[in-house]
Amino acid sequence: MYLDTEACYRAVKSKDRRFDGVFYTAVRTTGIYCRPSCPAITPKLANVSFHPSAAAAQLAGYRACKRCLPDATPGSPDWDLAADVAGRAMRLISDGVVERDGVDGLAARLGYSTRQLNRVVTGSFGAGPLALARARRAQTARVLIETSEMSFADVAFASGFASIRQFNDTVREVYAATPTDLRGRRGSAATSGVINTRIGVREPFDGASLLDFLALRAVPGIEATGEGWYERSLDLPHGAGVVRVELVDRPERYVPCSFSLADARDLAPALERTRRLLDADCDPIAVDDQLASDPLLAPLVRRRPGLRVPGHVDGTELTTRAILGQQVSVAGARTLAGRLVASHGRELGLDGEHRVTHLFPTADVLAEIEPESIAMPRARGRALAACAAAIRDGDVQLDRGADRAETREALLALPGVGPWTADYIAFRVLGDPDVFLPTDLGVKHAAEALGIDDLAGRSETWRPWRSYALIHLWTALSDTVPSEPLTKES
Template sequence: MHQDTEACYRAVKSKDRRFDGVFYTAVRTTGIYCRPSCPAITPKLANVTFHPSAAAAQLAGYRACKRCLPDATPGSPEWDLAADVAGRAMRLISDGIVDRDGVDGLAARLGYSTRQLNRVVSSSFGAGPLALARARRSQTARVLIETTELSFADVAFASGFASIRQFNDTVREVYAATPTELRGRRGRTSASGSIVTRIGVREPFAGTELLGFLALRAVPGIEAVDLEAGWYERSLDLPHGPGVVRIDLRDRPAGQVPCRFALADARDLAPALERTRRLLDADADPIAVDEQLGDDPRLAPLVRRRPGLRVPGHVDGFEVAVRAVLGQQVSVAGARTLAARLVDSHGRELDLAGQHQVTSLFPAADALAGIDPEEIAMPRARGRALAAMAAAVADGTVALDRSADRGEVRDSLLAVPGIGPWTADYIALRALGDPDVFLPTDLGVKHAAEHLGIDDIARHSEGWRPWRSYALIHLWSGLSGQTNKES
C-alpha cells in the first residue's frame, strides 16, 4: 500500500488506526517517522514519504516519533492473508531467529538461499532481514529500558545487540534519545522480575469473547483464567528458558492489550511478545473482516453481536497439534481432561521465580514421540496418531512454527497416520494463523448451519472468503461453542 501515495495520505489525514503497521509516514521537515494515526498535525503531502516498515524508514535516515511510538503498532494483516515468503520471514524475525541463528539460519528455515531471501524481503519491506532485526531489537530495548530495572549492559545483550556501543548508537539513532533519557521519561516500573508492556491491536477488539474461548479450553497446569478479573495466564516454552505471560483482556486501553511477562532469560522477550501476538490474532483487520461477513444476511446478526471477534491463535504449534488429536470425536471438556492428564504425566515442571497460577510446561515433541499409545487413556488409534505426529514434529517432517508454506504443512500433516482433514485444518486455523479455514464437517458448524437455515454450509461459506476462519469462530461463539469436537 505504501506505493499508493494518495491512499496513504487520505489514511493519515483521517488518523485511521486500521493502517497502523501497514505503512509508516516519514516527514522530511522533522526527520521523524510516525504511524498513520499519529495525533500530531498532519504534514503537507509534499513533505512526506511512505515506507512499508519501520526498518525502511530508519534506513532512510528517520527516527521514531516520541509521541505515537510507531514501532509499537500491530503488524500488517497481509502477513497472514498472503502467508508468502516475506510474511513468514517477518514472523520468524519477530521471533528472534536472526539474533539466534543469523540470516543464514533464517534462510535455511524458509528453504531459500541467503541472496534470494534478501531480495524477496527487501522488495516487500524496503529493508533486508538484518535491518528488520535491528528495528525489532531497538523496540525490545525500549521496552526493557522503560519497564525494568535491568542495567543498560543487560538490556543491550538481552535485546540481541552484539555490543553496548551498538546498543547505545542504535537507541540514539532510532529514538533521538539516550538510554538514560528513555528511562528517565518512564512512568511506573514493573514488579520485581517481571516485564509489563502492551501489544497493539486494531479496534474493535472482542477481548471478552477471546477470554471466554480460552477459558473454556484452559488446561490446568499450563493455563489459568480469572473471568471475573478478566485475565488469562499461561506458560511459555521459549528458546532460552521458560516464561509466563498474563494478559488483561477485559479492562484495557483502546488499541492495546496489557501483558505482564515473567522470563527466565530477558533475551526471550521478543519471542514471547511474538507468540503472544499470535495468540491474540493481534494483526487482524477487524473492520475489513466484519464488513465482508456482515454483508451475508445469515451471518450479519452474529457479526453485529460480536464486532472485532478474533481467531484465537496459539503460542506453540506443537501443543495445538496434540490437543487437536486429543479432541478428535470428543467434547471440548473431554479434550481438556485428556490434555490435563498428559501434562500431569509428561509435562515439565515450571522452574521460574514469582507468583504464578501455572505450574508446568507442555510436554516436548521428542518426549511424546516415544510414548506408548497403550499408556494414554484414549482409543489406541488416536494414541498412535499422537505419537506419530509428535515424531514428525520432532524430526522436522512437520513444521508448525509458521516458517513453511501452509499447503505443504497441511500435506505433511495428512501424511501422518491418523491425521485427517478436520485435524489438519484445525491446526492451520490456530497454529498457522490461516484466515481462510473452514470445517464444514464439524458438529458445531452443522448445528449452527441448521439454526441459520443454511442447507449447504460448505458451498455457502465460499462467499465468506478470504475470512472463513472468522466466520467459523462466529458460528462457534454465537451458537454452539460447547458442542464442537475441538480442543
C-alpha cells in the same frame, strides 16, 4: 499499499488508524516518520514519502516520531497473513530467529540462499532481514524502557542487543533520544524477575470472547484463567516462561501483559508468541465489513465486533490437543491433555507465584509414549505418536514460518490425521485466515440455528476471512446451543 501515493495520502489526511502498521509516513522537512494516524502532522504531499516498514523508514534516514510512536503499532495484517516467503520470513524475524541463528539460519529455515532471501525480503519490506531485526530490537527496547522498571543493561540484554554500546547507539539513532530521555523521570530500577509490558492491538478488540474461548479449553497445569485474565506457560528457546495477559474490554489500544522468564533473552519470542495467541495484528474493520455483508452473519458481527481467532504459542502442543480432541467433547479433550501434562510434562522450575506448574511435553517425549498407555482409542494413540515423531524428525514444520500448503499435505500423510485436524492446526498454529471446518458438529449446530442451509456454498462468500466466520459460529453456540458439541474428524 505504500506504492499507491494518493491512497496513502488520503489515509494520512483522515488520520485513519486502520492503516497504522500497514505503511509509514516519512516527512522530509522534519526527518521523522509517523503512523498514518499521527495527530501531530498533516504534511504537504510533496514533502512526504511512504514506506512499507519502520526499518525501511529508518534506512532512509528518518527517526521515529516521539508523539505517535510509529514502531509500536500492531504488525501489518498483510504481512501477518501473507503465505509467501517474505511474510514467513517476517514472522520468523519477529520470533527472534535472526538473533539466534543469523540471516544464514533464517534462510536455511525457509529453504533459500542468503542472497535470494535478502532480495525477496528487501523487495517486499524495503529493508533486509538484518535491518528488520534491528528495528524489532529497537521497538522491544523502547517498550521496555517506557513500561518496565528494568535496568538499561537488562533492557539491552532482553531486547537482543549484543552489547550496551550497540543498544545505546541504536536507541539514539532510531529515536533521537537516549534511553534516559525515553524513560523520563521514572528512574531506573533493577528487574524484579517479572517484566510488565503491553501489546498493541487494533480496535475493536473483543477480549472478553477471546478469554471465554481460552478458558473453556484451558488445560490444568499449563493454563489458568480468572476474572479478566489468562495465564499460561511458555516453552522458549532458552528456557521456561510464563505470560499473563489482561483481557478485559478497554478503550486503549494495548493489552497489558506480564512475563516471568528463566532467561531474559527470550522476551522477544515470548512477546511474538503472545501476539499470535491474541491475534493482535488482525484488521478487525476489514474482517467485520466483509462478514457483515452476509445478512445471516451480520447479527453475530454486530454482537461481537473485533472478534479474534485465538492463535497458539506451541505447534506441538496444539497438534497434540487437536488429535486428543477428535470425536470427543471440549471438556473430554481438556481432561485427556491434563493427564498427559501431569504424567509427561516438565515442571516449570520458575521462581515466583504462578497459577501454572508445567510445560507441555516435547515432541521427543510424545514420540516415545506407548499408545496403549493413553486412555483413548489405540488408533488415535498411534496417530499421536506418529505425528510427534514427524515433528521431532523435521518432517512437519509447525511455526509461522512454515509453508501452509506443504504443512497441510505433510499432516494429511500421517495416519489418523484428516482434514479437520489439519485445518484446525492451520488456522490456530499457522495463522491461516481462510480456514473452514464444514464437518465440525459445533459449526453445523450454529449454522442450523442461524438458518444456514447450504453451509459449504455460503462459506465461499466469507473468503478470505472464513477462519473468523468459524469463530463467530463457535462463539454463537453459547447464545443458541446449551450443550457442548463434539468435534468430528472426517
